[in-house]
Amino acid sequence: xxxxAMTAFLAAAALGxxxxxxxxxxxxxxxxxxxQGQPTSAAYLTLTAKEPVALVGASTPVAGVAEVHEMxxxxxxxxxxxxxxxxxxxxxxxxxKPGGYHIMLMQLKTQLKPQTSVPLTLTFRNAAGxxxxxxxxxxxxxTAPAPAAGMQMPMxxxx
Ligand SMILES: [Cu+2]
Numbered sequence: 001x002x003x004x005a006m007t008a009f010l011a012a013a014a015l016g017x018x019x020x021x022x023x024x025x026x027x028x029x030x031x032x033x034x035x036q037g038q039p040t041s042a043a044y045l046t047l048t049a050k051e052p053v054a055l056v057g058a059s060t061p062v063a064g065v066a067e068v069h070e071m072x073x074x075x076x077x078x079x080x081x082x083x084x085x086x087x088x089x090x091x092x093x094x095x096x097k098p099g100g101y102h103i104m105l106m107q108l109k110t111q112l113k114p115q116t117s118v119p120l121t122l123t124f125r126n127a128a129g130x131x132x133x134x135x136x137x138x139x140x141x142x143t144a145p146a147p148a149a150g151m152q153m154p155m156x157x158x159x
Contacts, residue, residue: 022124022132023050024088028145029120029138031105034112041112042069043103043120043138044096049088053132056085057123064107066120071099080104085125097144112140 029045041063047055058066070083078099086101088094096102103120105112112118122134139145 020130020132022053022122022134024048024053024122024124024132024134025050026122026134026136028147029136030141030144031112031118031120031138033114033140033142034108036111038111039106039108041105041108042098043105043118044098044144045103045136045138046093046095047088047122048093049090049124051090051126052088053124053126054085054087055094055122056125056131058103058120059123060105060118060120062108062110062112062118063105064109065105067104067106068101069104070101088124114140114142116140 025048026045027048029043031043032041034041055068058068060066068083068086069080070086071078071080073079080102082104083101086094094101103122117137117139120136120138122136124132124134126132
């Protein structure tokens with residue numbers, strides 16, 4: 001009986017570790033560096049879904065709390081608040097960027113140093129309620145990464 005219970009526990013643990021991979025691709029991810037003792041930071045990236053899903057959560061081992069936030073203007077003041085679920089339309093990129101949606105990292109356990117990267121897990125939910133995950137390694141950088149070749153903005157040439 002004891003042996004059976006242990007087997008069941010291990011099976012459950014294995015199932016828990018094997019979450020479905022989300023039908024979402026992430027590009028241009030970056031997280032803001034911090035100074036020693038700074039408790040918060042934020043991560044940004046662009047998400048493109050293949051199927052309709054909603055971004056419902058985030059987690060990382062480097063922060064006690066990771067939340068999806070949105071910035072909103074109220075009058076002339078910018079506020080930020082946790083976003084419950086951000087819907088992704090298939091093929092339509094959603095950009096998380098400074099001044100808009102972002103992944104808020106709170107209760108940081110470690111300093112985020114440039115030239116390192118932090119693991120980030122994003123959780124999505126589809127219309128049927130099934131959850132899936134996207135595991136990422138997010139570079140720590142003071143600025144957003146340069147756009148990929150072929151996606152660059154038209155540049156003005158000086159004469
Ligand atoms: Cu925030």
